[in-house]
Amino acid sequence: MAMTKPVSHDVVRKPTTRPANPRFSSGPCAKIPTFSLEKLADAPLGRSHRAAVGKARLKAAIDGTREILGIPDDYRIGIVPASDTGAVEMAMWSLLGARKATMLAWESFGAGWVTDVVKQLKIDAEVKTADYGDIVDLASVDFDTDVVFTWNGTTSGVRVPNGDAIPADRAGLTICDATSAAFAMDLPWDKLDVTTFSWQKVLGGEAAHGMLVLSPRAVERLESYTPAWPLPKIFRLTKGGKLIEGIFVGETINTPSMLAVEDYLVALDWARSVGGLQGLIARANANTKAIADFVELHDWIDFLAQDPATVSNTSVCLKFTDPRIHDGAAFAKAVAKRLEAEGVALDVGAYRDAPPGLRIWCGGTVETADIAAMLPWLEWAFATEIEAQTKAA
Numbered sequence: 001m002a003m004t005k006p007v008s009h010d011v012v013r014k015p016t017t018r019p020a021n022p023r024f025s026s027g028p029c030a031k032i033p034t035f036s037l038e039k040l041a042d043a044p045l046g047r048s049h050r051a052a053v054g055k056a057r058l059k060a061a062i063d064g065t066r067e068i069l070g071i072p073d074d075y076r077i078g079i080v081p082a083s084d085t086g087a088v089e090m091a092m093w094s095l096l097g098a099r100k101a102t103m104l105a106w107e108s109f110g111a112g113w114v115t116d117v118v119k120q121l122k123i124d125a126e127v128k129t130a131d132y133g134d135i136v137d138l139a140s141v142d143f144d145t146d147v148v149f150t151w152n153g154t155t156s157g158v159r160v161p162n163g164d165a166i167p168a169d170r171a172g173l174t175i176c177d178a179t180s181a182a183f184a185m186d187l188p189w190d191k192l193d194v195t196t197f198s199w200q201k202v203l204g205g206e207a208a209h210g211m212l213v214l215s216p217r218a219v220e221r222l223e224s225y226t227p228a229w230p231l232p233k234i235f236r237l238t239k240g241g242k243l244i245e246g247i248f249v250g251e252t253i254n255t256p257s258m259l260a261v262e263d264y265l266v267a268l269d270w271a272r273s274v275g276g277l278q279g280l281i282a283r284a285n286a287n288t289k290a291i292a293d294f295v296e297l298h299d300w301i302d303f304l305a306q307d308p309a310t311v312s313n314t315s316v317c318l319k320f321t322d323p324r325i326h327d328g329a330a331f332a333k334a335v336a337k338r339l340e341a342e343g344v345a346l347d348v349g350a351y352r353d354a355p356p357g358l359r360i361w362c363g364g365t366v367e368t369a370d371i372a373a374m375l376p377w378l379e380w381a382f383a384t385e386i387e388a389q390t391k392a393a
C-alpha cells in the first residue's frame with residue numbers, strides 16, 4: 001500500500017547524531033571504510049614500473065578487476081592514462097569512423113562525448129538525447145551503428161536498467177562509459193565491446209588512471225581499421241596494425257602512479273572482503289533504499305530520475321518539489337551549504353550543469369549507517385531553509 005507523505009511545516013530540531021563519514025561526493029568517492037595511508041606501505045615507490053615488482057602490481061590490478069567484475073577471459077583489460085576520460089577518448093579516437101555512429105546522452109558527461117564526436121572527430125553520427133531525469137529509448141537505437149553511451153549518468157542519477165535492448169548479433173560496437181556503474185551494477189559483458197571506468201569512482205580509489213575493457217570484436221576493429229586522423233602516442237593501442245598486447249598485461253603506455261595502483265589493489269581486496277561484486281551491489285542498493293524510503297515518506301523531495309527502473313544506485317540525484325520554494329537553484333545550494341557547514345554531508349550539491357537539487361553518492365564504499373544518520377539532517381536543513389526563506393520574504 002502506498003504511504004501518504006506528510007507535508008512538513010514544522011520546524012525540525014537539529015539531530016544529535018552525525019554520520020561517522022560525511023563524504024558523499026560523486027567523485028572522487030569515499031574511500032573504503034577500512035582505509036588508512038599505512039595500507040599503502042607496500043607500494044613499490046621509487047622503483048621502475050617496468051621492473052618485475054612494478055609489473056606484477058599492475059598485472060594484479062588487471063587480474064583483480066577481471067576476477068571481481070566477472071570479465072570474460074577473452075576480453076582485454078588495460079590500464080590507460082587520464083582516468084575515465086582518457087579511456088573513453090582513446091576508444092572513440094581509435095575505433096570510430098569505420099561505420100556510422102549513434103551518440104546517446106542524457107546528462108553532462110554523455111553530452112561531452114557527443115561534442116567530441118560531432119565537433120572534433122566530425123564523423124557521421126546520429127545524436128539521440130534525453131533531458132535530465134529521462135533516458136533515451138534504447139529500443140529505438142540502431143545497434144548496427146557504433147553506439148556510444150554512458151551506463152550510469154552520474155550527473156542525473158539515471159542508469160541503463162539492463163542490456164536487453166542491445167542485440168547479441170549487432171554489427172556495430174557498443175562503447176560504454178561505465179565509470180559510475182562498474183563495481184555497483186551488473187554489466188552485461190557480452191553486450192559491451194568497450195567499457196571504461198576510473199578507480200576514483202565506485203571503489204573510492206585515486207584518479208589518474210583509466211580502465212579500458214575491450215571485447216574480441218573491439219580488438220578485431222582495432223586491427224582492421226585505421227582512423228583517417230593522427231593519434232598521439234598516449235592514445236595508440238596498435239602498432240603496425242596489431243594490438244599492443246603489452247598494454248593489457250600491465251605494460252602501461254607511460255608511467256603510472258604506483259601509489260595509485262597500490263591503493264586500487266587495497267580497494268580490490270576490500271571488495272573481496274565484502275563479497276565481491278554482489279556484495280558491492282548489495283551495499284549500494286541498501287544505501288539507495290535508505291534514500292528511497294526517505295523520499296517515500298516526504299512530499300518535498302523526489303528522485304530526478306522519472307522511471308524507477310532507471311534510478312541509479314550510485315549517484316542518487318534528488319530534486320526539491322515543495323511549492324513554497326521560490327528559487328530552486330538558490331534553495332538547493334543553501335541546503336547543501338547547511339549540510340556541509342554542519343559537517344554532515346560534503347559535496348552533495350547537484351552537478352553544475354544539472355537541474356538544481358542534491359546528489360548523494362551511494363556506492364559500496366559508503367556505509368548505510370552514514371546515509372541513515374545524514375537523512376535527518378537533510379530534513380532539518382530543508383525545514384530550516386524553508387523557514388529562512390519565509391522570513392526573508
Ligand SMILES: Cc1ncc(COP(=O)(O)O)c(C=O)c1O
Nearest residue numbers: 027083084085109154177179198
Ligand atoms: C559518467 C562520467 N564520465 C566521465 C567522467 C570523468 O571521469 P574522470 O574525471 O575520472 O576522467 C565522470 C566523472 O565524474 C563521469 O561521471
